[in-house]
Amino acid sequence: MIRVALPGHLRRLIGVDNEIEIDIDGTATPQSVVDAIEARYPVLRGTIREHGTQKRRAYLRYYACEKDLSHDSPDAPLPEAVTSGKEPFLVIGAISGG
Secondary structure, three states: OEEEEOOHHHHHHHOOOOOEEEOOOOOOOHHHHHHHHHHHOHHHOOOOEOOOOOOEOOOEEEEEOOEEOOOOOOOOOOOHHHHOOOOOEEEEEOOOOO
16 A cells, blocks of 8 residues: 555545555555546546646646655655655655746
8 A cells, every 4th residue: 555645636536635655566666656646536636647648737746655756766765764664755846936
């Protein structure tokens, strides 16, 4: 079971107040986690990744175990602490400007 922390605006869309839990068959990767989120919560399709390209949206970042995974391969395995449920996979809303 993977714990996933979503930004507040996405949690509101699916009607949850806290983390969600996702089961992954096979290797847990950012891609497989987002696939599972979108399968369980269809309203989130296109909110984390672009519809056509399936690329992460520019103003969302992926973090796990205090590491930014946003620019890693979407098929890279997640850390053991995430796959064991000790640490959450974080989808964070990013901001820009100064």
